[in-house]
Amino acid sequence: MNNRIGIEETGVFFPNHVETAGTLAEKSGIPEQILKEKFGILSKHVADSSLQASDLAIEAGKQVLQKVDPLSIDVVIYFGSPHKDYYVWSSAPKISYELGTKNAYAFEIMNVSSCFPIALKVAKDMLKSDQTINNILLVGGCKESQILDYQNKRARFMFNFADGGAAALVKRGTRKSEILESAIITDGSFHDDVRVPAGGSVSFASYETVENRLHYIDVTDPLSMKERLDSVSIPNFHKVIRKSLENSGLTEKDIDLLLPLHTKRSMFNQLLKGLHVDEENAIYLEQHGHMSALDPCVGLHFAQERGKLREGDIAVVVSAGTGYTWASTVIRWLGG
Known part of the structure; x- marks a missing residue:
């Protein structure tokens, strides 16, 4: 029996609107060439008011669930940005509900930008310790472009903050990775x-x-x-x-x-x-x-x-x- 634990599917989603290095140069006053060569940013996606962090996570999750039965998901874990739709609010239940993962329980882990490697460890450890779990969906959203003040030079190293969604299915019995x-x-x-x-x-x-x-x-x-x-x-x-x-x-x-x-x-x-x-x-x-x-x-x-x-x-x-x-x-x- 294959009890190998790994990532079986991934999904991503990006808002349609794109800001180029030229756009960022106009906003920040930093020369376009500096943004390209030193900041390493040619462009980034930015969400409008109709898309929140949870929505971006949901869209990425949908990409995974096109290939996997939502009812086979046992756990949904949100690992994305702490800048979410509301203050003192868990987005995981909304994400699970909108994705139709009716058999899953949902929760969040948050350690700002370091969280994906940690989320993989958490998911793997859960699958190893609990034989009733077979499929864990990791989902994350980010709308951190919204919390940038381009006039604040103290925060300039964070002007590469952008928006998007990502998801990964971690499962027992994987064929694709370990x-x-x-x-x-x-x-x-x-x-x-x-x-x-x-x-x-x-x-x-x-x-x-x-x-x-x-x-x-x-x-x-x-x-x-x-x-x-x-x-x-x-x-x-x-x-x-x-x-x-x-x-x-x-x-x-x-x-x-x-x-x-x-x-x-x-x-x-x-x-x-x-x-x-x-x-x-x-x-x-x-x-x-x-x-x-x-x-x-x-x-x-x-x-x-x-x-x-x-x-x-x-x-x-x-x-x-x-x-x-x-x-x-x-x-x-x-x-x-």
Whole structure:
């Protein structure tokens, strides 16, 4: 009997509206060439008022459920952006309802941008520990373009924030891939660096918070954060990747495909160089930008579409989220 646990299907969805680097240059005052070459952003999708994070997740989930019976899904887990339709609200029940997964229970896990590698580990561990579960649908949505203030230079490194939806079916008895092991690092000293200042219990919404534009994402002290983060960010990326490979009985020499979050071009190059991975063996989302936790899932979907995964290949999904957490999960591709 095949009890292998892996990703069987993926789905993505992007809003129709596209903002180019030229559009972003007009909004931000940053030269178009700098956005292209340093920020690594040629374009990104932006949702209008008719689409929320839950809707983007639902549309991606529909792509998976075109190939799988919704009634076969046992669990629906939302892993996307914390900037959702409503404050103090779970989108997972809505997503499950709209997708028709009537036999599933639904919940959310959230660790901002680092969450997809973690969600894979959670889903795998659930399937290993509970034999009544066979199919888990991971769904995520992101509408973080909405929380950007392009006049706020403190937050300029986040101007690549974009919108979209992604989904992955993790199942027992998979034919297409096998989820191997993970590694996660958290450095809580960064907990106060990046946040939306108002709307929570510390600074509840008021006329003043709106007037002072405190409902957009902000960086408390960009210079301090950069000084502290520069010395640990790439080393921690490399550390979690190598540890997840080691836990899987592999080394960095075994990497056939790297699926990271979207970062500035120099960080992407450093990440590849330290692992001796060629750019052609990675997915860089320069036409989509950064979609919170969705990026590695989107990268996996594109890798399949572009024929970048062959039987026996080792793929690593890796991401990092403010707070700060770095996470990596290894996947062996079986082809199916």
